[in-house]
Amino acid sequence: MPAPPSDARAHLGRVLGVETCGADGAILTVRTISELAPIRASRFFMLGRTDGVSPLIPRPFSIYRQRGRDLDFLIKITGRGTRALAGAASGTEIRLTGPLGNGWPTLEADGAPWVFLAGGVGSAPFYLAIEQALAGMDGRGPVPRKHISFLFGAAQADHLYDLEALGDLGVSIHTATDDGSSGFHGTVLGLLDRLQGEGTIAQSIRICACGPEPMLRAVEELARARDVEAYLSLETLMGCGVGICNGCPVPTRPEGPLGEWPNAKCCVEGPVFAADAITLAGVE
Ligand SMILES: Cc1cc2nc3c(=O)[nH]c(=O)nc-3n(C[C@H](O)[C@H](O)[C@H](O)COP(=O)(O)OP(=O)(O)OC[C@H]3O[C@@H](n4cnc5c(N)ncnc54)[C@H](O)[C@@H]3O)c2cc1C
Ligand code: FES
Numbered sequence: 001m002p003a004p005p006s007d008a009r010a011h012l013g014r015v016l017g018v019e020t021c022g023a024d025g026a027i028l029t030v031r032t033i034s035e036l037a038p039i040r041a042s043r044f045f046m047l048g049r050t051d052g053v054s055p056l057i058p059r060p061f062s063i064y065r066q067r068g069r070d071l072d073f074l075i076k077i078t079g080r081g082t083r084a085l086a087g088a089a090s091g092t093e094i095r096l097t098g099p100l101g102n103g104w105p106t107l108e109a110d111g112a113p114w115v116f117l118a119g120g121v122g123s124a125p126f127y128l129a130i131e132q133a134l135a136g137m138d139g140r141g142p143v144p145r146k147h148i149s150f151l152f153g154a155a156q157a158d159h160l161y162d163l164e165a166l167g168d169l170g171v172s173i174h175t176a177t178d179d180g181s182s183g184f185h186g187t188v189l190g191l192l193d194r195l196q197g198e199g200t201i202a203q204s205i206r207i208c209a210c211g212p213e214p215m216l217r218a219v220e221e222l223a224r225a226r227d228v229e230a231y232l233s234l235e236t237l238m239g240c241g242v243g244i245c246n247g248c249p250v251p252t253r254p255e256g257p258l259g260e261w262p263n264a265k266c267c268v269e270g271p272v273f274a275a276d277a278i279t280l281a282g283v284e
Contacts, residue, residue, distance in 0.1 A: 002268040004242040007037065008100050012050070015092040016070060018085075023158035025121065026086035027064065028073045030094050036071070039063045040103030040137075041128035042210070042233045042272050046241040047073065047085060050093045054084040060238045060267075061085075062124040062210075063099065071096070074161055076121035100241050101271045104208055105231060107133035108140050112204045112229070113147040117188050117219060119211020120154045123161055125233050129208065130169045145171050149201055153188030153211070157181035189218050207231070208272075216280055223275040230275040236266040243268040253279050 013032035021027050030047075041063070048058035059081035065072035077086050088094070107114060107129065114133065116126050130150065136142040153176040154160045160175055160182055167173055175183030176191040184191040188211070195201040209219040210233035223230035239247035249263035250270060256277040258264045264278060 002243060002265060004268055005043075005100060005102075008098055008242070011036070011096045011098075013069075013071070013094050013096055015088045015090050015094060017090055018088060021074065022161045023156075024077050025159075025161045026075050026077065027162065028075055028085055028088070030071050030073070030096065032069050032071060032096065035069050036066070036099070039066050039071075039099045039128070041132050042125035042208075043099040043101045043103040044241075044271060045071075045073075045096045045098030045100065046238070048081070048095050049084055049088060050095050053088075055081050057081075057239055058095065058097065058241070059085075060100070060235075060241055060271075062233075062271075064124050064127055066128065074121060074124040074127075076161075097241060100267060102269070104129055104132075104233070104272055105274075106138045106140055107143055107208075109136075109143045109147065110141075112206050113149065113202055114143060115192065115201060115205045115207050116148065116150045117192065117207060117209040117211065117215070118150070118152045119188060119209075119215040120159050121161065122209075122211030122215070122233075122235070123152055123166070125210050126150060126208075127162070127166060127169070130166070130171055134169070134171075148172070149174065149195070151176065151188045151191050151195075153177065153191065153215070154182075155179065187218075188215065189222065207275075209233070210235070213280060220275045220279065220281050228275075231272050232275055232278070232280070233272045234266050234270055234280075236271070238267050241267045250278050251280075252277060 013030040046058035048054035207230040239245035248266035
């Protein structure tokens with residue numbers, strides 16, 4: 001059975017600062033006591049305050065940025081756990097368990113261009129992904145800037161978190177909003193269709209996607225219909241984050257690489273899955 005990653009540890013750190021980000025988000029910076037090795041994009045930590053303000057069950061968050069001992073987390077405030085973290089004063093002690101999960105596959109330069117699709121706070125695993133792809137991952141060559149497109153969709157413009165910093169990474173960024181307040185009026189997949197139709201993005205692409213489940217379901221369907229290599233980073237509810245509680249099942253495709261079991265555990269086998277390994281859209 002899959003086990004938690006061997007490099008995962010319980011770390012302690014202190015809040016260095018919390019910066020408001022968009023209408024309902026925050027960037028939490030935590031300085032850990034010990035320095036962590038470079039963390040692969042789309043791996044995550046279970047986070048909670050140690051002063052009793054956070055719920056008993058810590059909450060999972062993707063690593064957003066890493067600068068030495070300073071770890072940034074992009075947090076959309078949705079409930080008690082996220083409010084406790086976003087409301088933490090400088091100096092508040094945080095327990096971080098991780099890094100957990102697998103992270104994105106090697107983002108290789110060879111092959112079709114990469115299209116990164118983010119929905120709302122699903123942008124969190126992409127800042128590092130872009131940095132790491134541009135630097136070269138796992139000993140492979142750097143992905144040329146022109147072979148990365150970042151398509152960022154949200155309900156409205158002020159949910160396009162940290163857009164300026166993402167823009168500074170120098171890859172091509174296109175936005176879409178449900179209300180038309182920024183960029184394309186519609187979904188990221190509508191935007192992808194438009195950009196492919198006008199030739200801005202090639203027909204043959206590889207996709208990494210993170211966002212709300214309906215969006216990921218649509219990406220899974222697109223990948224299957226058009227035979228596109230695609231990876232989905234899921235934000236399933238989690239209890240333990242380390243494979244013990246069975247609280248994060250993801251239905252597998254019987255004919256796929258994980259099909260020996262009806263469900264995979266998102267925390268230890270994900271959160272990134274190849275679209276042909278799981279099914280959010282249901283098995284036909
Ligand atoms: C791998 C991963 C990465 C993520 N990365 C990010 C990120 O970078 N940024 C971000 O903003 N969000 C991220 N999320 C989502 C984030 O974890 C949730 O938004 C957060 O847990 C919400 O917590 P809350 O207490 O504020 O919200 P609440 O709405 O209070 O909690 C969520 C709801 O689920 C319930 N619940 C919570 N945990 C459980 C459980 N284990 N079993 C049953 N019910 C439960 C709560 O009681 C509540 O009803 C990620 C999720 C995953 C799995
Ligand atoms: S969150 Fe407990 S098994 Fe995955």
